[in-house]
Amino acid sequence: MSNVENILAHPVRETVVPAPRPKITAEGAGVRFGSVTAVEDFTTTIREREFVSIIGPSGCGKSTMLYAIAGFLKTTSGVLKVDGEPIVKPGPNRGIVFQEFVLFPWRTVLRNITLGPEIAGLPRAEAEERARKWIRLTGLGGFEDAYPATLSGGMKQRVAIARALTCEPDILLLDEPFGALDVQTKNYVMKDLQDLWIAASKTILMVTHSVQEATLMADRVLILGARPSRIVADVKIDLPHPRDPADPRLGQYRQEVTAILSAEVDRSMKIERSR
Ligand SMILES: Nc1ncnc2c1ncn2[C@@H]1O[C@H](COP(=O)(O)OP(=O)(O)OP(=O)(O)O)[C@@H](O)[C@H]1O
Numbered sequence: 636m637s638n639v640e641n642i643l644a645h646p647v648r649e650t651v652v653p654a655p656r657p658k659i660t661a662e663g664a665g666v667r668f669g670s671v672t673a674v675e676d677f678t679t680t681i682r683e684r685e686f687v688s689i690i691g692p693s694g695c696g697k698s699t700m701l702y703a704i705a706g707f708l709k710t711t712s713g714v715l716k717v718d719g720e721p722i723v724k725p726g727p728n729r730g731i732v733f734q735e736f737v738l739f740p741w742r743t744v745l746r747n748i749t750l751g752p753e754i755a756g757l758p759r760a761e762a763e764e765r766a767r768k769w770i771r772l773t774g775l776g777g778f779e780d781a782y783p784a785t786l787s788g789g790m791k792q793r794v795a796i797a798r799a800l801t802c803e804p805d806i807l808l809l810d811e812p813f814g815a816l817d818v819q820t821k822n823y824v825m826k827d828l829q830d831l832w833i834a835a836s837k838t839i840l841m842v843t844h845s846v847q848e849a850t851l852m853a854d855r856v857l858i859l860g861a862r863p864s865r866i867v868a869d870v871k872i873d874l875p876h877p878r879d880p881a882d883p884r885l886g887q888y889r890q891e892v893t894a895i896l897s898a899e900v901d902r903s904m905k906i907e908r909s910r
Pocket residue numbers: 668671672673691692693694695696697698699700862
């Protein structure tokens with residue numbers, strides 16, 4: 636058999652890599668508080684293992700949308716789903732981390748982290764085993780028996796991240812997770828979070844005020860407009876991870892996002908003043 640005949644007889648089989656599945660789907664999702672419409676039309680699809688950041692003018696509804704996805708708030712219009720199911724309440728597939736850590740001061744690091752699995756009814760030994768895994772992965776080894784008051788801000792935030800991950804959620808929701816940290820600590824925790832995201836294959840949705848944080852970490856930056864808000868831009872940050880903050884291409888993305896955001900902040904101020 637000639638080479639050509641051989642190739643024709645044994646065609647190369649194409650390896651089809653399945654596209655990442657949608658994890659969070661929003662179609663015209665909105666949230667109203669009485670007469671205040673916080674979010675009017677939030678439409679996007681966030682796929683598994685994506686890192687997406689939400690940024691926008693103050694009060695435009697970033698946290699509101701995050702809490703709706705967490706299941707703490709109900710949408711008042713449109714459709715909001717996780718794994719194809721409408722979101723009706725919080726669930727173990729979503730972990731959330733707040734700006735202010737929210738740790739229990741009377742519980743040690745280990746006991747703060749085992750809290751979720753304990754509430755979910757896991758035997759203590761299994762809860763501890765899971766907690767120890769995330770303690771290791773978040774660089775908290777050796778601090779299992781420490782109390783929150785004795786920890787630095789960066790360590791407290793790592794405890795909060797480990798606690799959110801101990802229930803093994805597919806989705807991690809972060810509400811300005813670095814807002815309470817000083818610049819040096821923030822840089823360390825951001826680097827750790829990037830490494831963790833790469834290693835743990837989670838879907839991450841992060842609300843932030845910082846263009847630098849959003850462009851450094853996210854695959855896509857969703858920019859919300861003035862309230863009642865909708866997504867005015869969906870900027871794909873097409874750079875491999877982990878990223879170097881000094882990369883000039885990152886600088887260009889920062890400029891692009893800042894220009895759109897500044898226009899929305901101006902518009903938001905004008906609207907608020909005319910209310
Ligand atoms: N529980 C609530 N009851 C009434 N109004 C609310 C409630 N929560 C939020 N709001 C209003 O909804 C709007 C959006 O608030 P939200 O906190 O989501 O904005 P944000 O973009 O996260 O703000 P910031 O960037 O300042 O943290 C604001 O006008 C806020 O006052």
